[in-house]
Amino acid sequence: MNFTLHADFKPAGSQPDAIRGLTSGFSEGMAKQTLLGVTGSGKTFTIANLITELGMPTLVLAHNKTLAAQLYNEFLDFFPENRVEYFVSYYDYYQPESYLPRKDQYIEKDADINPKIEQMRLSATASLLSRNDTIIVSSVSCIYGLGNPEHFQNLGFELRCGEKARQREIIERLVEIQFERNDTELMPGRFRVRGDTIEIIPGYFNDIIRIELFGDTVDRIFEIEKTSGRRLSTMEYFHIYPARHFVTPEDERKRAVESIRAELDEVLPTLGMIEAHRLRQRTLFDIEMIEETGSCKGIENYSRHFDGRSAGMKPYCLLDYFPGDFLLIIDESHQTLPQVRGMFNGDYARKKNLVEYGFRLPSAYDNRPLKFHEFEEYMKHVVFVSATPGSYEAEHAEQVIEQIIRPTGLVDPVVEVRPIEGQTEDLEKEILRTIEQGDRVLVTTLTKKLAEEFTDYLIGRGIKTRYLHSEIITLERTEIIRQLRLGTFDVLVGINLLREGLDIPEVGFVGILDADKEGFLRNEKSLIQTIGRAARNANSRVVLYADKMTDSIRRALAETERRRKLQLAFNEEHGIVPETIRKPIREKEVEGVELAEIPQDEIPNLIIQLESEMRAAAESLDFEHAIELREQIRKAKEKMR
Template sequence: MSDPFDISKALEGAVKDKLSPDVARFRIHSNHEPAGDQEKAIEKLVFQLENAQERCVLLGVTGSGKTFAMAHLIERLNIPTLIMSHNKTLARQLYQEMAGLFPENRVEYFVSHYDYYQPEAYLPKRDLYIDKELSINERIEQERFATVASLVSRPDCVVVSSVSCIYGLNAPETFLAYHCRIHVNQEIEPIDLIRELVALQYSRTTTDLQRGDVRLRGENLDVWMPSRDDPLRIRFGFEGVEHIQICDPVTWEVLDELEEAWIHPKEFFMVSPERFENALENIETELDGRVAELKSQNQEIEANRLEQRTRYDLEMLREIGHCTAVENYSMHFDGREHGERPYCLLDFFAAAAKQFHGNPDKFLVIMDESHVTLPQVGGMYGGDRSRKLNLIEHGFRLPSAADNRPLKINEFQSLIPQMVYVSATPGERELLHLCEITGQDAPMGLRHVAGGGGVEEPEYAKKHPDSESMYDMLQMIEEIPRMEIRPTGLLDPTIEVRGTEGQVADLLSEINARIKVGERTLVTVLTIKFAEEVAQYLNKMGIKAHHLHSEIDTIERTEILNALRIGHIDAIVGINLLREGLDIPEVSLVAIFDADRQGFLRNERSLLQTIGRAARNSSGKVILYADSMSPPMTASIRQTLERRQRQNAHNEKHGITPATIQKALPKMGSDVDELIAGTSGGKRLVGSKGGRKSGDWASNLKVGAGQWTSSNSVNSNISQPIEEI
C-alpha cells in the first residue's frame, strides 16, 4: 500500500486506462449540428471563457437546446466539467442526455445516495430528540464511487450532480494514496494481496461476491470494487500474477484482460492509524473542555448527556473503528481546524485538472436552472447549522459536529474558477455577479441583492415598487449569450388573459377541446387544497385528471407525469412542480389560476417558467385567469410576445414550419390502474377508495373512482348549474 501522504506516488498509478491524446478529447456523437441561436451562443461562451471570464450567463428559453449547447461548449473547451442541477430527477435526465452525446468519454452521476434520510435533531420546545434514520441506495453509492474513480483516473470526465457536490468527502490526496496497484507478472502471494485489500476496508468472504468483497478460491482471487458493475479476477501462478481479468458477475465469463489494475478503497473515508489515534485524543480533549464549560454554566444534565454519548462513540471507535455518528467527528479525522471548510467533490475536480491539464483551475462548472440551484446552494449551510446548534447547545453533540457541514456559499464560489449560469429566467444573484465580473453598472433593480446566492430584505424594492422588471434588467446587461430561436422552429405559446368568473367551467371546455385532438393540459393553482378540489371536479365532469404537489412522493410524481404523456391522464393540476425542466411535448395548454396574485408563485420568473411548459407543442397556448394586470403579468407577457415575433420572423425568413417535439413515450407498469384510481401510496389521494363499480371504472382508465364530496370553493367558480355534480 502506498504511503498515505505520498500524493505524487499515488498519482503515478492513477491512470488505469492509457488514453491517447486523441481519445482523451471530448467528442460528441450526434446526427445534429447546432442550429437556431445555438452556434452563436456557443461561440460567445467559448470566447468569454477562453478570455478568463470567471462567470457567464446563458439565457436559453424552454426547448432551445440548452443541453446540446452545453455539450458543444464542453467539447470545444475540452476540460473536466461539473453540471449542477437542483434535483435528482433533472440531474438524471441531464446525465442520460450527456451520456448519449459523449459515449467515448466518462459521464458520471453524483447525487445523494440516500433513498430516505432523517437527520439527527433535537426540538427544545417539545424536549424531543430524533435519532438519525437512513436508507442507502446501493446503485447510487456505486455511481458516486465511479465518479471519484473517474476523476482521479481520466482527463475526460463530465459529472452531473445535485447540490450533494458541496457536502463533505475525504481529501483527494487521501483517497488516491490509499489504493492497491497490481500488475501482470507481479511477485506477490494471494494472502498478502488480501491483507492489502482488507486494509482498504474490503470484506473477505467465501460465499457470493458482493460489491466491496474479496474472495480467494484456489489460485483465483476475486475482488469487486464499489465503483464497477463487474468484478476483477486475479489469477495466480508459480511466479505471481498471471492474469487480471474483468468478468461477468453471474457467469464469470471473461470480458476483458488488463495489464494493470488500480483498486481504490471500499469506503470514501480512509485515515492513517496515526491520524486515527490523534483524532481520538483530540475528541477526548474537546470533550473534557466542553463538559467543564457546561458544568460551569450549571448545565449538569447537558454535560452528563454529552459525556455519556461521546464516550460511547469513542469506545465503539476504539473497538471496531466505527460508530453510528462518526460523521460528526469528521473535523478531527480530516485534520481540519475549527471553521475550516470540508473537502468535497470540487476538490477532486481541482486535483484532476492539475494532474491532467497542469492547472487546478482548468475545470468548468455549469449550473443548470441557476435561478433555483444557486439559492439552494446558498441555503444548505444555514439549515444544517441551525439543526446542529440545537444538538450542541443541549449536550447531544460536541461543538466540532458543526464542522461536518456543506460548503458556505462564499466557499463554494471561491472553489470555482469558471462557471456558466444557465437559465431561461436568470436570477438576481447571477445577473449581479455577471455585472461585477464584467465591470458593468448594476441595474437599480439589483441593488437589494446580497452576496452569497441569496437576497436580503428588499428595502430598495419596498421604496421603489415600480423598479425594473427582470425583462428591463436583461435589456440593460450586456454580454449575455441568448438562445431564443429554437432549432425546431417552435414559437413561444400564445397568451390569453381571462376573468376569474366561471374560470373552472371555462377551463373544462378548453380541456375537452384538447382531448379531442389528443393533447394534454397543465393547470397551476396556489394551494394544495384547491389543486385537489379542481382535480376532483374535473374527474366528476368526465376528465381524467390528477393533482400533483409536494405531498406526493417523487416516484409517484414520475408515474403521474408518465401517465399524462401516455394519455392515461388528460390533465394535471399542480402548484409549484409544473415548472423547471418539465418536458412534456404532448401539453398544448397551460392554465394559470390567480395569475394576478402578487407573490413568489406568481412573480415574473415563475410565470415565465410556467408559460414555458407549453413551448414544446406547436399548438401551445397559455390562459391567465385574472381580474387585473399585475406588473409580473405585464412583463412576462411582453417578453413572451416579443420573443414570439422574433421567432416567427426567423421561421418566415428561413422557410421553417414549427413542429412539435417528438419524444419517445415512457413504458408504464401494472400499477398505473391503482395510481389513476387514486388508491396508490401517496399521502393525499384524488378520492376515497370506491367499491366494485368504481373499481371497474378505474380499470377502464376512467379516473376518479370513489365517493366525492362537492367543494364550495370550486362550485363558486362555476357559472353553470351544479345539479349535475
C-alpha cells in the first residue's frame, strides 16, 4: 500500500531522527512508542512521514473536535492522493436520555444531527472497507458503539454493467440497507426511480449515482453532479454500502426481536408495578416499530440483541472496521488517554437510573463506549504524541523518541525563579520592559480573585490589560487572543493558560505567580506546558515567583534547561540563528451581536439567521464559531422570553 506525502519542505531539526527511530521501533516489534515533541517541533509532519514509511491504515485520535478538525485539514494537505477521513460525534447539540429520581423527571434524548458529519462518518467506514490507504482522524467518538462491520460490508452490494438485475430487486435491496425512496428530493441516503433509471446518493457520497437498466440488465452507470446535473464520469461498476451504520439482515432482525421479548419477560417480574408497566409499554412499542420499519427511536440501545452479543461483551466500534494491523496515533496523549479511560463510567452512571426505573432494558448497558482495557486490545502499533507524556505512557512505551530541535531553530525560553515578596513590582518592571521591545505578556495566577486584583492594578498603572476567565466562551477567548496579538492590549492575565490557541509568537514574557503551590496548575507537566507558551519568540523569558524550590519546579527547570542545551548546541553546529515565528493574524470572523440594540420583534429573524450560520460553521468544521453562535442564539431566546 502506498501513501504519497506532499509537502514543500523536508524533515529538519529533530524530525529525521524521530522518523527513523519510530520506524525502526516498529520494525523491531515494539508495540508502543512515545514521540515526546516540544511545542512547535512539527510533530504532525513527523507522523505523516511515519505513515508513509509504514504504509498502514492509520487512526489519529484527538481529545476534542477542534483539535481533530485541525489535524484532519493538515493530513488532507499532506495526503491529497489518499483517503483522509474525519470521524467525530455527529451531534451539533446532544441532550442524552436520562432520569432524575429526586425530581421524578424523565429527560428524553434530544439531538440535532449534523448531516455533513454523518456523511463523513459513513465515508470513513466505507473507505476502511474498500481501501487500505486510509487515514481516519477521530475524536473519542471512535470508542462508542457502532454497527457490526460484517453487516455493514456484507449487506452492501455491487452493481456492474452487463450483469442481470431486476429493478424491483435493486429497490428491495436499497430499502433493506436503510435507503429511503423519495422521488422528489434526492439527498444522501435516498433514491428515486424514473422509468428504467434508478438514481441514488449513498450516505457517504456527494453526487448522484445513476443506474440505467435495459430490461433486466444493468446497462450504464454514471456519476452525476448533484447541483448541475452534469455527467462527471462513466463507471463499469459501483459498490453500494448501507445508508446507516446500524443495519441487520432480516433473519437476524427477527432473531433480535425474539431476544428482546425474552429479556423483557425475564426483567418484568423483578420490577415494581409502575416500572414494569412503563418498561412493557416502551419495549413493545419499539418492537412494533422494528417489525414494521426495521428501526425505532433509540434502536442503538438494543444493539446487543442485533449483534448477537452476550451481556457485558464489548460493542462494535470504529476500531473494528480497521484491518488487524493498523497504526494508532494518540495525539496529546496526556489528555486523550484519561478521557478515553473515563468514558465508560460516565455512560454507565447515566443509564443506571434508566434501567432501575423501567425506562430501558438492562441490555442498554451494552450500548456503551469501550472500557479502557478493551481499548488497549487495539494498541498493536501505537504512538503516544505529547510534549508532556503521562504516567501511562511512561509505564508502557517501549521507546521514547524525543523531538527537541525545532525546524525553525527556536529554543526553549530562559527561566528564572524569583521570590514572591515584591513580585508585583518586579512583574510590572518586566511587563514594561517587554512592551518596550514590542512583545506581549502572559501572567498566570492561582485564584480568580488574585487575577482580578492584578488586572485592576495594572490597568490603574496605565498598562492595557485583559483578564481571561473560565466563563469566557470559546470564540470570545479566541477573539481576546487575536486582540492581544494585534496589540489592542499588552497583558493577558488568567488562571489556566494551558488551553489551545495560546501558542502566540508575540509573547515575549510569561510570569507564573505562586509557582511553589503544588497542584494541578503547578505540577511539573503544567509548568512545562506554561513555560512552552513563550517558545515561539526568539527573545522570550519566563519568571517563576516562588519562595521554595518544589520538586515540580526543579524537574520543570531541569527539563527546560536540558532542552535548551540540546537546541543551542544544534544551532551552533549548523550555524542557525533562531527567528521569531511569523504567524498571520486572521481577520475577525464573528461580529458580536448586541441584543440590547435589537427590537424585540426582530429577534425571531435574528435567531433564524444565527441558526443558519451555526449550521454552516459546523459543516465547515469550525466548531468554535458554531459554539459562539449557539451561545448567541441562547441569549436571543432568553431575551424573547
